[in-house]
Amino acid sequence: MKRTRTADSDYAPAIKTPQKRTKTLGGRSSDVNLESSPRIVQLMPPTSHTGSYPNTTSLHDLPAELLYEIQLFSLSATFPYTSRHIYAIFRSTTPHFRARYIIEATKLVIACNQFPSSWTPTITTWLRFGLCDLEVFKVLERTFNPLPSTLGSLVVRDVQLPKRLFKMLDGESGFSNEAKDGVVQLLRYLFTPRTLVYTGVAKRKNIDLENDNTASGDVEKVRNAALKVAADSTSEQEQEATPYRCVVTLWPVNANSQDGYGLARAVYLQRMDVVDLLLANGAMPTMKDNLAIKIALGRRDFKLAKRLLRHVKQGHLSNGQELLSIAVKAGARDIVDLLKAHGVVPDMRTVRMLMRKR
Helix, strand or coil: CCCCCCCCCCCCCCCCCCEEEEECCCCCEEEEECCCCCCCCCCCCCCCCCCCCCCCCCHHHCCHHHHHHHHHHHCCCCHHHCCHHHHHHHHCCCHHHHHHHHHHHHHHHHHHHCCCCCHHHHHHHHHCCCCCCHHHHHHHHHHCCCCCCCCEEEEECCCECCHHHHHCCCCCCCCCHHHHHHHHHHHHHHCCCEEEEEEEEEEECCCCCCCCCCCCCCHHHHHHHHHHHHHHCCCHHHCEEEEEEEEEEECCCECCHHHHHHHHHHHHHCCHHHHHHHHHCCCCCCHHHHHHHHHHHHCCCHHHHHHHHHCCCCCCCCCHHHHHHHHHHHCCHHHHHHHHHCCCCCCHHHHHHHHHHC
8 A cells, every 4th residue: 555645754854843932913822833834925826716816827837946946935844745736746856956955944943943053953853854865865965065164174973863764664654665775775874984075165255253153163153154244245355265175074873862762663673684783883772771672572582682682781781680580481591691691680589480490
């Protein structure tokens, strides 16, 4: 059965956005969902054909290029789903258009949620969009332009993985095998350390960039300031060509994002390729009270449980008595021995179960 996407699956980030209280014209307060774009305009023409609108043009009569511009201006999460015709147009958009949309929508999300304007929350927000696959992410890296880049070298750490990537791996999610393979390829790319170099020439007035929070990595503030100065300049003589160069080193993303949700989900789905990838990049099976190990034991997958326990450092296993009790009930002697090697001391109830097993 073909999966029907929801309006916020691709064009809205998978993030819980807080509610904001605002005052209306009447003085009363109302709830405004920041997940909806404040720049959405009234796109549909009047339904009435009376007066001066005898031949009203509908959205379906507009060329695709104009619909793309409307979407980039409104940043609407629902506009591409208003009809089958419009959905078909936006379904065939290029990675470059999707990257432009994600960049502009990310600025809005960061501003509404008051996130710090730096690389880590920016890339984290990129990944939360359903539009962001491997091809689109590579375009984002190439087209995102931190102006001006007299910042020298930057190191980006602790980028968070969204839950949506691991939910797509579920067999009941409705995604095709090609889409699931794309998720694995994107994860492998994100876990690969890489260096991006941005160079160019920007015209701007003589402004002091050193005092404009460049040392703290506030790239977006400097970029907006430089663009504003360039736009407001009145003559070419007031501007100067300033070369910029920025070297950005991207570390592997955080394998323990969302309290280890990715590893627990991969264990539950028995996606061994994803489990090995996460473990190789520092995922800890002890997150969320040993949830990944409990899932493996609950599914009686003792081979996987042993693999997870071998990635637990000595002395880092907490609440091991519960795991020992589960292993004894399941009759997994190898798991019991591994837990004892980690220094887990059985309680009296577990000791009685061990004596009965003998």
